[in-house]
Amino acid sequence: MNxxxxxxxxxxxxxxxxxxxxxxxxxxxVEQYQSRIYAVCFGIVRNREDTFDVMQEVFIKIYNSIKHxxxxxxxxxxIYRIAVNTGLDFFRKRKRKQKIIEKxxxxxxxxxGGSHSQSPADIAVSLELKDLVHRAIAKLPDNHxxxxxxxxxxxxxxxxxxxxxxxxxxxVMSRLFYARKTLMTLLKKYxxxxxxxxxxxx
Numbered sequence: 001m002n003x004x005x006x007x008x009x010x011x012x013x014x015x016x017x018x019x020x021x022x023x024x025x026x027x028x029x030v031e032q033y034q035s036r037i038y039a040v041c042f043g044i045v046r047n048r049e050d051t052f053d054v055m056q057e058v059f060i061k062i063y064n065s066i067k068h069x070x071x072x073x074x075x076x077x078x079i080y081r082i083a084v085n086t087g088l089d090f091f092r093k094r095k096r097k098q099k100i101i102e103k104x105x106x107x108x109x110x111x112x113g114g115s116h117s118q119s120p121a122d123i124a125v126s127l128e129l130k131d132l133v134h135r136a137i138a139k140l141p142d143n144h145x146x147x148x149x150x151x152x153x154x155x156x157x158x159x160x161x162x163x164x165x166x167x168x169x170x171x172v173m174s175r176l177f178y179a180r181k182t183l184m185t186l187l188k189k190y191x192x193x194x195x196x197x198x199x200x201x202x
Contacts, residue, residue: 011075018066026066030059033076036154037083043149044087044095046138058086076162080156084146084164092142136186144179149177 017025037058042051069078080155081121125129150156150164158169165172 010164012071013067015069015071015075018063019069019161026063033079035114036076037079038092039154040080040083040149041087043134043137044084044145045091047135050090050094054083054087054090057090058083061086073163077160080150080164081166084150088146091138091145132187132190133183134184136190139186140182143175144182147172147175148179148183 014025014029018029034055037055038051041054041058042048045051045054060080062094064080065082069075073081139146140148146165147161150161151158156164161172162169
């Protein structure tokens with residue numbers, strides 16, 4: 001039997017078993033996709049514990065909605081879309097909370113236990129290049145952030161990303177171009193700050 005055909009048949013069988021409420025089948029689905037979902041979610045939220053929380057929400061959504069899965073987009077595309085959207089929702093909510101906290105400090109709030117006034121420049125200097133890249137990714141607009149994660153971290157094709165993002169391959173290429181351009185600009189700023197601080201200490 002053709003390996004791809006056999007894989008498709010196994011996937012269809014797994015989907016039908018999940019739709020039938022077979023918990024063992026859902027556990028197989030979790031085991032099959034959990035590492036890839038972790039990579040996608042972590043690429044967006046950038047915190048290990050938060051990633052596990054997001055993953056739990058992703059799997060709950062999959063469990064509750066798989067009975068409505070039509071199969072038109074392919075299982076992995078459907079799952080990736082849920083993971084990306086859930087990760088972005090979490091990131092946006094966390095960002096709003098951070099703004100509220102920052103505003104409370106600006107309005108006269110105090111922080112116990114010492115100073116927490118470390119600047120973004122100080123933080124950037126203390127990180128390795130990999131951490132700088134992830135910090136820069138976190139500052140990208142949501143649609144650019146997800147494109148970078150899916151392409152550069154997950155290594156998906158333009159066609160696969162287009163299905164997940166529900167847009168054309170041309171749109172994917174355009175967003176990826178501007179996302180990379182913005183990312184490089186942010187990295188140059190971070191590296192420039194890092195270089196200035198190193199010069200000050202020598």
